[in-house]
Amino acid sequence: MSSSNSAISMDRRTVGRNNREGGIPRKCHCGAPPIVRNSLGREYPGRRYYTCEMGEDGGAHIGKWWDEAMMEEATILMLEMEDETDRMQRSKIEKIRKNIQTHREEMEHLYDLHGEHQTAVAMMKEVIVKKSDVMGVKAMKAEIAKKSDGIAVELRNMFLSSVQLDGN
Numbered sequence: 759m760s761s762s763n764s765a766i767s768m769d770r771r772t773v774g775r776n777n778r779e780g781g782i783p784r785k786c787h788c789g790a791p792p793i794v795r796n797s798l799g800r801e802y803p804g805r806r807y808y809t810c811e812m813g814e815d816g817g818a819h820i821g822k823w824w825d826e827a828m829m830e831e832a833t834i835l836m837l838e839m840e841d842e843t844d845r846m847q848r849s850k851i852e853k854i855r856k857n858i859q860t861h862r863e864e865m866e867h868l869y870d871l872h873g874e875h876q877t878a879v880a881m882m883k884e885v886i887v888k889k890s891d892v893m894g895v896k897a898m899k900a901e902i903a904k905k906s907d908g909i910a911v912e913l914r915n916m917f918l919s920s921v922q923l924d925g926n
C-alpha cells in the first residue's frame with residue numbers, strides 16, 4: 759500500500775480530466791471490483807482503504823486510502839465541472855458571436871436597402887418635381903390666360919364705359 763501520509767496536493771498537473779487513475783478506483787489491477795476495508799495497521803488503525811477480495815494474496819492489487827481517493831475524486835469532479843463550464847461558456851460566447859454576425863449582416867443588408875431606397879426616393883422626387891413643373895407651368899399659363907381674359911374683359915368694359923361717357 760502506498761502509505762503517503764503527506765497532505766494530498768493535487769492540481770491540474772497531477773489530476774487531469776483524463777487521469778482516471780486518480781479518484782475512486784473503478785477496478786483492481788487484477789480486474790476485480792474494488793472493495794473498502796478498514797486498516798488493521800498500527801499506523802492508521804480503522805482508516806478505510808480500497809483493495810479487492812484477493813488483496814491479501816500478495817499479488818498486484820490496489821491499495822488506496824479511501825479518504826485520499828475521495829479527495830482526488832472531488833478534485834477530478836471539480837476540474838471536470840470547470841472544464842464543462844468553460845466549454846459551455848465558450849459555446850455560449852460562440853452563439854452570441856454568431857448572433858451578432860447575423861445581426862450585422864442584416865443591418866448591412868438594411869443599410870444597402872436604405873441606400874437603394876434613398877436613391878429611388880431621390881429619383882422619384884426628381885420625376886415629381888419635373889412633372890409638377892410641367893403641371894405648374896400649365897396651371898400658371900391657364901391662370902394667366904384666365905387673368906388676361908379677365909383683364910381684357912375689364913379693359914374692354916372700361917373702354918366701353920369711357921366711350922359711353924364720351925358719347926353722353
Ligand SMILES: [Zn+2]
Pocket residue numbers: 786787788789790809810811812813818819820
Ligand atoms: Zn485485485
